[in-house]
Amino acid sequence: MSTVAAPDGWEAYADERQERVGFFTDTSVCIGCKACEVACKEWNLVPQDGQVWTGESYDNTSTLGANSWRHVAFVEQEKPLHVNGDGTTGLRWLMESDVCKHCTHAACLDVCPTGALFRTEFGTVVVQEDICNGCGYCVPACPFGVLDKRDLPAPEALPAFLGRKEDGRVWKCTLCYDRLKGGHEPACAKACPTKSIQFGPLAELRERADARLEKLAAEGWNGAQLYLRDPDDGVGGGGAFFLLLDDPEVYGLPPDPVVTTKHLGAMWRNMAAAAAAFAVGIVGAFAIGGRL
């Protein structure tokens, strides 16, 4: 068994627990080919949701969502690739394949009221499509804006109820749970031609990422940093983590995400006080004197 942080709920598997696996996405070798986006869509039967020309570099996918479980971000910058400015025109083109982070402390999983979201034996986070009732609570709970509701027409006829025709459920990356079960790596990692997306045991990926970061630093790359590598960040580290070449927000990632349920205990206690004050206030409206 590896020594990586145990994600919430994973321990319950006891003997059936598998090694915690994840993605290390090294953006310094991403060439923006979008093979990951395509492979993900093909393997997981993720429907197409229309085409929009954004004018935002080569990115017309724009964001992760119910119908895009991998998203390649393209950032054009007037900034040399190397700190000393060598071998560049003063321009650089950053590409990053984004994905669900499969957080150690996952807010989506915590707040899901039906138990549709669950922790797998591999330490990943998956939505059960036969349980999700489309309440949408996980959507604003995710600090990375990964999950979204699918508004496309449902593939099969739905039970007659309020005349709904849309799928209406929430979808996201499953880290190819079905492929993992069969001993295969996820479709995006398999398809990646430059090994920008690396799949494997998380402990091993971290070591590889640390070595890569030090190598880039020695070569003088501008802005190299790992994102969600550490178990002591606000989400307990990501099951998917990244090597970035600029601050996270440049790629549309939150710079210091914190799992929303971190303060839930205090929130419940605060609510209990408010509820008590509420009851006292109502009884007080009867008990006190005065002319009103």
Add this chain to the structure above:
Amino acid sequence: MSEVRSYYGRPVLKEPVWTWEIPAYFFTGGVSGGSSVLSLAAKLFGNERLSRRALYVGAAADIASPLLLISDLGRPERFHHMLRVFKVTSPMNVGAWVLLVNGGASTTAAVLELLGIWKPLKLLGELVAALFGPPLATYTGVLVADTAVPVWHEARQELPWLFGASAAASAGAAACVLCAPDAARPARRLAVGGVVAEGLVMHAMERRLGEVGEVYHRGPAGAFSWAARGLAGGGALLLATRGRRSRGASVLGGAMVCAGELCLRFAVFHAGKQSARDPKYTVRPQRERADRNGGKATTKPGEAAAPAARGT
């Protein structure tokens, strides 16, 4: 203030997908939570007329609430999946159970009251409803605060109090609409007191939120916020003056407070949407925090010098 960086100005978070049914439910849930306590308190203080009216108001709101919630679901026919687990980490799940108990108890009590039968069971229903009323009126504050939406999460201290004050005001006001001014006296006090308390909590919340709270002055959230203040404030004033004797003024004042409280729920709802939509509300506080504490989410070269030790 420094400009925040973002990915083509796109949101970091996903905007809540909830539609109008959710703020409408926050209102009906508040009315029913408040009414169930109001009804039992009125009974204890010998005000039968007020007690009965409040019981009916609470039951009516309790019938509307689940319909609103089910209608908002992406898969409404799976509404009962909410009750296949009990999860304290999910305020929505806890709320579903609270609503089930409060709603079941208050509607049962109202039906028995209407039929005039099974008095002990009716009393038990009223007691259970009153017990679950306060959590029903306040948990929705935790529900929205337990998200990554900055204007909600950063107001986690105030939201249950704001929703509680709003619920008290709307339950009192609804009883003022249906009850003659002499019997409605405690309800009138509750409505006026609730509106005053809500104004104070709102003020404290905006002070805490700072820049993140500016959405309450912009767009739909701003409009609803303004309408809430005007309607609830005006209604409370009317109740406190002419509403003490005039039935017409009491009805109008009560209706205005109810409308104001409904607007308040829509203001909070739209504030959340607006807050999630603009990346600056997400990025700036996090960037400032990261700069202060050295950026816990990022690892710069040299920081991961001992990977084996840090990886555990």
